[in-house]
Amino acid sequence: MTVTYTPAEPIWCAGCGHYGVQNYLERALDELAIPPHQVMIPAGIGCSGSIQNNVSAYGYHALHGRVLPAAIGMALANPDLTVIAAGGDGDAYAIGAGHLLHTFKRNPSLAYIVMNNGTYGLTKGQESPTAAVTRNDFTEQAIDAIGLGLSIPGTTFLARGFTRWGDQLLRLTKAALEHARAKRGFAFLEVLSPCVTYNDTYPLWEATLHDVDSDPDYDPTDRVAAFGCLTRSAAEGRMVGGLIYHGGGATMESAWLSDRHDAPALQDVDPARHAEAYRKIMTSYAVSG
Ligand code: SF4
Numbered sequence: 001m002t003v004t005y006t007p008a009e010p011i012w013c014a015g016c017g018h019y020g021v022q023n024y025l026e027r028a029l030d031e032l033a034i035p036p037h038q039v040m041i042p043a044g045i046g047c048s049g050s051i052q053n054n055v056s057a058y059g060y061h062a063l064h065g066r067v068l069p070a071a072i073g074m075a076l077a078n079p080d081l082t083v084i085a086a087g088g089d090g091d092a093y094a095i096g097a098g099h100l101l102h103t104f105k106r107n108p109s110l111a112y113i114v115m116n117n118g119t120y121g122l123t124k125g126q127e128s129p130t131a132a133v134t135r136n137d138f139t140e141q142a143i144d145a146i147g148l149g150l151s152i153p154g155t156t157f158l159a160r161g162f163t164r165w166g167d168q169l170l171r172l173t174k175a176a177l178e179h180a181r182a183k184r185g186f187a188f189l190e191v192l193s194p195c196v197t198y199n200d201t202y203p204l205w206e207a208t209l210h211d212v213d214s215d216p217d218y219d220p221t222d223r224v225a226a227f228g229c230l231t232r233s234a235a236e237g238r239m240v241g242g243l244i245y246h247g248g249g250a251t252m253e254s255a256w257l258s259d260r261h262d263a264p265a266l267q268d269v270d271p272a273r274h275a276e277a278y279r280k281i282m283t284s285y286a287v288s289g
């Protein structure tokens with residue numbers, strides 16, 4: 001394979017779940033034979049965001065919470081790229097929450113891997129939007145992004161993996177990349193990726209995650225059933241994992257790209273022809289004397 005640049009060594013703490021995310025992402029890219037020069041990884045701010053430094057692919061470090069608008073622009077500009085946005089739960093569900101809602105709504109063909117650890121690890125362990133926080137007798141409930149995605153008609157791929165469950169995480173990562181590459185829309189994969197330094201949730205998630213992939217009666221094409229499963233599990237204090245919803249629907253690029261105009265990166269750029277067109281436009285504005 002052609003390597004586009006030399007990846008950096010990860011700087012995560014020993015035992016951080018993000019190593020697992022990177023490992024299974026690299027294996028998925030390898031097993032799907034996606035060459036590095038066709039992969040673009042825009043990433044958010046936080047420990048997780050440095051994943052774009054570590055993988056043999058193009059990378060981009062977005063402004064905090066703004067990874068999705070950048071990723072959508074990349075996917076529309078060059079449909080030949082496999083765009084894999086990545087980041088943490090703080091970046092995705094706090095400052096970036098508005099962009100996430102609208103990306104669910106628009107269904108652009110790209111993958112988004114959110115590393116959920118219930119904390120802001122980079123800034124030393126404050127609670128993130130996926131942490132339930134109790135102060136006195138009031139509990140601020142955690143956000144479940146899969147439930148958010150299910151509530152928006154038009155979402156097409158919603159899955160949750162866990163870095164300790166490697167076989168499943170590899171399968172879900174490959175499925176997400178295939179969904180995006182097949183131009184079926186927005187592949188949203190949340191990965192439970194514990195922060196061992198500030199919020200070690202390995203034992204909790206190991207004990208409580210409800211894995212729908214191991215239920216032969218679960219139908220991931222049934223949105224209503226998925227909602228029911230999430231709601232029942234939440235009442236028991238459990239999150240749902242696995243391929244939770246997989247459907248079809250129109251994509252953003254079907255509205256924004258047309259047969260008449262190639263995507264910007266695929267256009268035949270001819271400086272001489274464009275200079276001539278520019279000269280004609282300027283001439284048409286000239287005041288004739
Ligand atoms: Fe991972 Fe937490 Fe260390 Fe950040 S602080 S690298 S999230 S273990």
Ligand code: MG
Pocket residue numbers: 046088089090115116117118119120121128
């Ligand atoms: Mg986090």
